[in-house]
Amino acid sequence: MQKLDESLLTHLPPFAKLHRSQIRAILDQASSKRFDPELTVFSEGETAERFYMLLDGYIRVIRITPDGEQVIALHIPAGQLFGIAPAIGRESYPATAVTAAESIILSWPTRLWTDFSTNYDGFATETYKTLGSRIGEMNNRILEMATQHVEQRVANALLRLINQTGRKTENGVEIDFPITRQNISEMTGTTLHTVSRLLSAWQKQGIVESQRKRVMVRQPHQLVELAQGPLSS
């Protein structure tokens, strides 16, 4: 196993307050692995042997319904911890983590979790921050599902994607990992057909631009408008 450079972690929130020696110790206990796209890192219900830091790439957090249907709960961008079951007092993973793009992932044995959170300044508070914002996001999605129409939900999903994982180009903001109509439908509780129709319509209006597995938003403001939906009553 070759040595990992300390600069990999120094700027990431959970480790930002630590000294080089501490980072060194953390890295020396980590294992590093590269994942191709669409590979499962861990599965729902598995015993949480390890916790993870995404160094590069994107993670999709998914759950499977009893009848085998996929639901995408969340996307995680590089620089965040995931699979942190110990932080919420669980010994099995509550969901499945799949790479959405080629990714580089560090991981540690779960038994180190208490070490990390007691000995390393800022680690605990920062992880609870990200945990908090993920819960907040999922709460918003629950509200959307219950109250909004599909068009608004798809608009909101795209907005979240470009905010969290957007890459700016000349013409707009592009989601910087491959994403299909099917994927978007799994995020919004609709069908790939409806998503396809919506994207086609929005493309004609110049709001988005999409090819196979690629979606770019040209006019975020227009999407925000659509996300508001028709004014109540």
Place this chain on the structure above:
DNA sequence: ACATTAATTATGT
């Protein structure tokens, strides 16, 4: 207002 079904076409290896 949306899903489902089915047929057709486009796109990437």
Place this chain on the structure above:
DNA sequence: ACATAATTAATGT
């Protein structure tokens, strides 16, 4: 050439 992705129309709830 083959598999996967996307579009489109028709029909159903």
